[in-house]
Amino acid sequence: MSQQHFSEHEDVLEAQGVGNIANRQQQEFATWLRQRVIDLRKDGSSQVSDCLYALAIGPYKKLHKYSGCIIGGVRFLTKEREEGRKTQNSGVCVEGPHKGKIITYYGTLTDIYVLDYPNDRQVAFFMCDWYDLERNKPVIIDNDFVSINISKRWYTDDNYVLASQVKQVFYVPDTKLKGNWQVVQKVNHRHLFDPEVWSAGSESALDIGANEDIAFQEEEGGDIVLDDTFEANTLSRDDVIPEIVSDPKEIASLKEGLVSRSECEEETEN
Incomplete structure (x- = not known):
């Protein structure tokens, strides 16, 4: 547009x-x-264009809910899904305005939603818990690492973000400040790639000017799926049906903004 x-x-x-x-x-x-x-x-x-038409008409009244996805070659899991695992995939950060300034918000991923649009387009949103950086201001420590206090939340009424805007981070206990302080670690990922599912330039992408690199694959039924183990030959699986949410209020709160088509997953616990 x-x-x-x-x-x-x-x-x-x-x-x-x-x-x-x-x-x-x-x-x-x-x-x-x-x-x-x-x-x-x-x-x-x-x-x-087909993209403009999909954007203007708006999403269908059905919302898909997932617990994991791959975006830009990076694997994300919700905090609940991550429980009991040795790896961490729920830490997120995003830049946004706060009192007239652009700051970095830090949080954890709690839910993943995907909306279907006309012309086979889709939109991915993350619902996150954001840590209060105003009451407990971040602390810069050795080697320019940032330490944040995760005891308080903020923006609880505005906790959705476009999946394409998010970057993944990892939280490590701060051995100096201790308590609720966590050191934020940002890393360069070795992106996951599969020529059968990678579609950064797909015609199904809703182009709104963002740099959207989202892997996807669709089954005959139209649900987005992803394999639980990335060593497998394919990212597709046909034994899992995503949860469908049809609450109009929940759908209405997700209708701002668009990203390209995303691949999300419902995995089985290890």
Whole structure:
């Protein structure tokens, strides 16, 4: 979606004599864009790509819930799914605004959701617990490592993030500060790769300007699946059915933003 559509909607509001255009546009743009795209497609306009159409129409009223996924070659697991394992895959960080500044948020992954869109598009969201960095400010320690206090949470009403925006981190107990302090470790991953499922340039990607590298594979039923062990020859499995969530309130809270199609998994415990 380009600036052209925002500008066109602004012109419509100006012609209507609207005072607070920014506020009205925030409230009405999605509805306006949907109808505009439908009208353009009826007229056979070349302005409406499959990606724009999917974005404007919005997701289907069914939400898939998973406990693990691979994004950009990096394996993510929810905190619950990770319990009892020796490895750690639930630590996340993302940059975002806070009181007029861009900061790095640190947290843990609690749920993974995928929405289906028209034209075989999909969207992946992470639900996370974010650690309160305002009350317990991060501490810079040796070698530029960051230590954070994980005793408090914040942004509990705004805990969803696009999966493509997230980076994986690992938390290690701080041997100096002790207690609830954890040292954050960021690493360069050896990305997982399988030529049968890698699709960074797939036509199914919803291009919104982000650098989205998401591996995926789809079974006949349309559910996204992933093998539990990465040593296997394929990332596909047909013995697991993902949990389906259809609560309208839960779906509505996930409708902001789009990423390319993601491969997520329901694995069996080791």
